[in-house]
Amino acid sequence: MAHTAPSRRSLQELEDAFIKVSFEADSRGDSDDPIKDPFYEPWFERGSGKFSDPTGFGATALRKLYPNYVVKSIVNAEVLGLPGTTVEPVTPADVISQLVFVPLARRIGDVTGVLTQSVRFGLFHVSWRGLEYLLYVTRFPAGFGESVVQYVLHDGPAENVEALVLAAGMFEHELHEEIFVFNQGWWSKDPGLWREVQKANWNDVILKDTFKIALQNDVRGFFASEDLYKALSIPWKRGLIMYGPPGNGKTISMKAIMKECDAKGYTPLYVRSFQSWMGEEASMSACFAKARQMAPCVLVLEDLDSLINNQNRSFFLNELDGLEDNDGLLIIGTTNHFEMLDPALSGRPSRFDRKYSFDDPDKDERALYAKYWQHKLKSNKDIDFPDSLVDEIAAATEKFSFAYLKEAFVSTLVLLAGKKEDEEKDFKTLLKGQIKTLRDQLDHSSLRDTIQATRSSGSGNSNASPSFGPRDQSALGRFAQSGRFSGGWNARPIEYHSNVAMPGGLPDAMGGNQLPMMMQGGGRDVRSMAKAAASLGRSFIA
Structure with a gap:
């Protein structure tokens, strides 16, 4: 039997039928409210087949499901984290979330971490200032990452939704003991x-x-x-x-x-x-x-x-x-x-x-620094720190930076904390020994820098432009410790970020940053004990 080619009209009818069966929906739905914008229907009927727009699709679908509600989508304000709100999942079994373990710093105590839930999809009932809202949280792949879109639904005027979103946005972008x-x-x-x-x-x-x-x-x-x-x-x-x-x-x-x-x-x-x-x-x-x-x-x-x-x-x-x-x-x-x-x-x-x-300290500034430590240690009865020792330190530490001076004192305190009972070395003797050790290191570094500079000057590249390499980003990555990690719901993904604490050379209220040398004895962190004791003026001699 000979086959005849279908007409252009019959092909179009077949294509339309296939599209409707595959997507199982008509953009107009069963709403009794007629669409007034002539561009609305063709845009969402055919445009959705041309590109991916989850945000627009979600808003359109929610308007059909909740025809009497105001529907607003938000992307940069987290309603779930707004203080003063009461949040409950409408159907807990339908919430899709990730249970995330957030490790805490060991020094905080016995608790090693907390759990929080990062929502991928869910419907929540939100109460705020006597008003009731519905909140949908959605998360989907976008580019190289993920996008979080929230939909706020309210059976009332749009101004109430805008007030909630404004409060959440202001709180989200304000600083709360942060930089x-x-x-x-x-x-x-x-x-x-x-x-x-x-x-x-x-x-x-x-x-x-x-x-x-x-x-x-x-x-x-x-x-x-x-x-x-x-x-x-x-x-x-x-x-x-x-x-x-x-x-x-x-x-x-x-x-x-x-x-x-x-x-x-x-x-x-x-x-x-x-x-x-x-x-x-x-x-x-x-x-x-x-x-x-x-x-x-x-x-x-x-x-x-x-x-x-x-x-x-x-x-x-x-x-x-x-x-x-x-x-x-x-x-x-x-x-x-x-x-x-x-x-x-x-x-x-x-x-x-x-x-x-901020050059290397002169003799007067080195004396000021020695007096600073003299004051920190004055209540420690196990350390003899006379004014004469201040002058000796200032004279013996020429070309020392404040960081080198700090290391001299801290390493001396570490040695004192870890010395044996039968050892007779006192604070003054140990401090002078540490100054001599650091002096040798400084002289060796200066000699190495001189040799390197001589080699560079003879290489014919003295006029080369300086090289700007990547900055040091070797700090350990860890979770951001903030108020969000309290075991509640979070719309945003939980992310790692680097510790950006600024390095420093001078002592702070509790001893500052860790120094190159680390000594431990008897299962104790002797350096931390020495620094903390020095800061508090307490005895740390075993």
């Missing part, structure tokens, strides 16, 4: 860095009074002088650079500035790196946009010589000098290598107005 940190292309709120900054104290910054007061007045005077700047018709912005060899107080001074500014309402913003998936220029734009939003604030750029390079320098200068309004921005940069900065950064006052040199 904004920019890294890998986005801003995050870091409670760990905030806690680290709170340990800083100007009393622990061992600098000459004239230098310290000048730095403090520069920061405090800027925020107090808005009216003066405007009266003189000059932009209310200022830039400072703190430079010098590592271990001489730049970081602890920065921590003290951030702590003071945060306490007075001037938000500190900390930039870890401009390197990101979107490129350094886009990262710079995002950083300055956030700073302008939060102004008046302090924008911290640590290791300027690594952040700014030949490729991004022009864009960075445009952000400093460009047409955008930078009123209220105090920009503080630090560098260990001032000579590597481009003159456009280091030599023009309108960009970075003042430069503070």
